[in-house]
Amino acid sequence: MKGIDLFSDGGQALWTISIAAAASLPCALLGCYLLLRRMSLLGDALSHAVLPGVVIGFWISGSTSSGWIFAAAVVVGLLTAVLIQLLHSVGGVTEDASLGVVFTSMFALGVVMLVKVGPRVDLDVDCVLYGLIESVWLDTQPMLGYEVPRALMSVVGVLMLSLAFIGLFWKELKLVSFDPRLATSMGYPATLVHYLLMGMVALAVVAGFYAVGSVLVIAMLIVPAATGHLLSDRLVGTMGWAAATAIASSILGYFGDLRFETGMAPMMAVVAGAGFTLALLLAPRHGLGSRAFHRFRLALRIVAEDVVAALYRTSETDSAELGLAWRSCLAAGGGGLLARLAVHVLFWRGEIGWVADRRVQLTATGRERAESLVRAHRLWEAYLGENFDLPLDHLHEPAERVEHYLGPALQEQLASELRRADLDPHGKVIPGSKLS
Numbered sequence: 001m002k003g004i005d006l007f008s009d010g011g012q013a014l015w016t017i018s019i020a021a022a023a024s025l026p027c028a029l030l031g032c033y034l035l036l037r038r039m040s041l042l043g044d045a046l047s048h049a050v051l052p053g054v055v056i057g058f059w060i061s062g063s064t065s066s067g068w069i070f071a072a073a074v075v076v077g078l079l080t081a082v083l084i085q086l087l088h089s090v091g092g093v094t095e096d097a098s099l100g101v102v103f104t105s106m107f108a109l110g111v112v113m114l115v116k117v118g119p120r121v122d123l124d125v126d127c128v129l130y131g132l133i134e135s136v137w138l139d140t141q142p143m144l145g146y147e148v149p150r151a152l153m154s155v156v157g158v159l160m161l162s163l164a165f166i167g168l169f170w171k172e173l174k175l176v177s178f179d180p181r182l183a184t185s186m187g188y189p190a191t192l193v194h195y196l197l198m199g200m201v202a203l204a205v206v207a208g209f210y211a212v213g214s215v216l217v218i219a220m221l222i223v224p225a226a227t228g229h230l231l232s233d234r235l236v237g238t239m240g241w242a243a244a245t246a247i248a249s250s251i252l253g254y255f256g257d258l259r260f261e262t263g264m265a266p267m268m269a270v271v272a273g274a275g276f277t278l279a280l281l282l283a284p285r286h287g288l289g290s291r292a293f294h295r296f297r298l299a300l301r302i303v304a305e306d307v308v309a310a311l312y313r314t315s316e317t318d319s320a321e322l323g324l325a326w327r328s329c330l331a332a333g334g335g336g337l338l339a340r341l342a343v344h345v346l347f348w349r350g351e352i353g354w355v356a357d358r359r360v361q362l363t364a365t366g367r368e369r370a371e372s373l374v375r376a377h378r379l380w381e382a383y384l385g386e387n388f389d390l391p392l393d394h395l396h397e398p399a400e401r402v403e404h405y406l407g408p409a410l411q412e413q414l415a416s417e418l419r420r421a422d423l424d425p426h427g428k429v430i431p432g433s434k435l436s
Contacts, residue, residue: 015137015149017254020268022155023212024220024246026162026204031225032239033197036177041096042084043221045103046198047205047214049080051110054209059113070154070206077202080106081195133212133264134257158207165200169193174235212265219269220246223276230279230286245275302404303333303342305373308351309403311362312370316428323361371431376406378424378431379414385425386418392425 027043034043053076057069080102087098140147166173172193175183180190201221208217228241253268260267281289310332314324324332329352333339343360346352351366362370380399384390406414411432415421422433 012137013254015152016133016264017250019136019149019152019155020133020212020216020250020253020264021247022152022159023208024216024224024250024268025243026155026159026200027208027217027220028224028228028242028246029162029166029239030197030201030204031221032228032235032242033173033177034201034221035225035229035238036235037180040222040225041099042081042198043201043205044218045084045099045106046077046080046202047209047217047221049103049106049110050074050077050202050206050209051107051214052076052113054206055110055113070203073206073209074199074202076106077205078195078199081198081202085194133216136212155207158203162200162204165196169196173197212268216265216268219272220249223269223272224249227272227276227279230276230283233285245272248275299338300342300345303338304346304351305369305404307333307339307342307346308362308366308370309373309377311352311360312367312374315362323355323359326358326360329360372408372411373403375431376411377403378428379411379418379421380406381424381426382418382421382430383414395425 031040031043034040050073053073054069056076057072060072061068083102084095084098087093087101088095091098093101136151137149139150141150141153142148143153172183172188175186175188176190176193180194183190183193205217205221208220224242224245225238227245228238231241232238249268249272252271253264256262256267256271257264262270279287281287284290307329311324311329323329329343330339333342343352346366349365350363351369352360353363355361377399380402381395384395384398385392415433422430424430
């Protein structure tokens with residue numbers, strides 16, 4: 001990889017990466033809508049089902065560079081979408097079953113046609129299914145004095161058309177994707193938008209099918225959109241991340257193929273899958289690692305708050321006793337490694353400190369935090385006692401859980417709704433009241 005010149009050998013690297021990126025981008029962007037509508041498998045089905053159209057286009061024209069390929073494949077793609085919808089709505093077949101029937105039947109028909117017709121029109125089965133991006137740049141045509149790969153012209157055209165389609169129908173696509181019934185009730189032609197989207201997906205699939213092969217088209221329809229969905233909760237962000245994943249897969253896939261000689265299409269799919277795996281683990285909100293970290297932080301905060309609340313209650317019940325013993329302090333946090341870590345965090349924050357005989361006591365900062373927790377706890381007990389017919393021994397446990405989530409604003413709201421906000425049902429003083 002070191003010392004690679006993108007413009008050497010007639011710009012092979014630059015042309016190859018450009019073709020791969022231009023073929024992947026429409027799939028990634030349109031795949032976001034399929035993902036939102038829970039129709040990602042439909043994109044997979046279309047990428048397989050257009051195979052008969054590709055073969056018919058080759059059979060009619062006898063050329064790999066004919067517009068008949070696009071026309072026939074797009075028609076077959078639309079026919080596939082219509083058949084799936086008809087089987088589901090008219091035939092009463094479940095959506096997943098209708099999709100499986102049509103997709104497998106069309107793909108099987110395409111394979112049979114490919115095997116029978118392919119040899120007579122110089123159509124290689126492996127190239128159609130797996131693609132050969134590395135050689136696509138060799139088939140060129142003159143443009144403005146330059147020899148430009150023919151495949152680049154088609155995929156860039158589809159990319160521009162996809163961007164125009166998304167921009168023109170942005171509001172309609174978003175509404176139909178999130179809530180098709182609402183779109184219909186508001187007067188938007190949800191069915192028409194659905195078939196327009198399927199037509200664009202079929203067009204993107206055909207362009208990518210010819211340039212990069214079927215396997216990569218499937219990966220680019222699903223994986224970048226799924227990666228973007230993990231990284232963003234907004235449609236614009238999802239599409240941005242999906243586009244970035246497609247472009248990164250094209251670049252890294254090319255250099256990965258140079259390094260490992262595996263073929264660019266599978267390497268691009270591997271790179272996209274690796275990006276999805278990283279997002280699955282590290283995405284700020286939905287990543288498995290991030291969620292585990294947030295749960296750990298929450299658990300650590302709750303244990304630390306249990307410790308300072310226990311120290312506060314100790315100072316209330318026995319003013320002569322200076323704090324809690326170390327072991328009792330750990331027991332207040334539930335014991336174990338998490339309790340030890342929570343106590344050390346409290347020391348580090350300056351909320352607790354040592355006193356004589358290895359006993360732990362609240363500092364001024366810790367006492368302020370503890371008062372807020374105990375106030376939340378007792379206010380909630382008082383609220384439950386006044387508004388619900390619960391025995392006294394049933395008030396502590398729910399308050400123990402809720403106290404960690406009641407901030408100052410909610411505490412004041414609770415206090416304003418209580419008939420008596422100075423004592424809890426057990427007769428204990430509520431911190432912050434006139435009696436405290």
